[in-house]
Amino acid sequence: MTYEPLKLENQVCFRLYTAARLTMGAYHPYLDPLGITYPQYLVLLVLWEQDKQPVNDIAHKLLLETNTVTPLLQRMEKSGLVNRTKGKEDSRQRIVSLTKKGIEMREQAKHIPECLSADIIKNEGSVEEITQMIPTLDKLIEGLKQNNQQINN
Amino acid sequence: MTYEPLKLENQVCFRLYTAARLTMGAYHPYLDPLGITYPQYLVLLVLWEQDKQPVNDIAHKLLLETNTVTPLLQRMEKSGLVNRTKGKEDSRQRIVSLTKKGIEMREQAKHIPECLSADIIKNEGSVEEITQMIPTLDKLIEGLKQNNQQINN
């Protein structure tokens, strides 16, 4: 009985990749009525915590590149959720602020986390077990951040 | 001290989404020289376990839709990794088989899993802790599969 690393079933990354995709799928019933996608929901979470942030801060908090976030914000501006104004001190910056619609969406989104927990309980049973993964995921993310930085230097 | 579900830092899904993206990034140094992407690597893993499978089987094993896998396989055919031939019993099927190049790539990819483990150890320390998440991830994936099926009915 030998351990075979090239087997799909032995790969942690495949599970992360799949779990992430399926979890995003589970958000669909709640985000579709609001007319937003999961990455757009993440941007809103960031702005609901603190309004009026430059693109870079948002990208940094989501661990995304600005060339991912810029088009995302452009789409959100087009759909009336945010405004993008030139920075006053630093005119290279684009300050992203919530519109009335963006602010009000928070009320509608308020119950999404508990809805998702309920869905998970319904089909699988244990939110506790899942939340126990958080410290490990955080350590993994921190390590991967450093690793990928080393690659790009 | 109230728990705030709408805070980014309290969201498990965001961590899965981030961990998955960053892990895929960590594969780059090993996959780029082979000229393949991470999803293409997953397809190869499936075909290395068993050659000559219809599109549907591959999609099912990767938990992807066929409309994701079909273009993926078309690109892999164009880059000379696989062939796609009409099924003999069921002519609706497309049987995907490895080319010589696809078979030989297994040798070059052999050490990727241990390289990735080494990278994780280097920057974070504990592969054991990460592999301990596997049962939980599997339960989560299984529950989400059922949940998302219920949605689409």
Added chain:
DNA sequence: TCAATTTATATCGTTCACGATGCAAAAATA
């Protein structure tokens, strides 16, 4: 002060990911 460098954002091209739709072959059923 002026050139060189860095920084913040944007643009472009390629590859996923997936909902919606189309189509032909197979299976089910009348």
Added chain:
DNA sequence: TATTTTTGCATCGTGAACGATATAAATTGA
């Protein structure tokens, strides 16, 4: 057998993700 339904795959459109590159503004430093 003829018709309906299902199945397997493909195509199209949209929205991420991200590497590479561009551009203008700010910063550094000679």
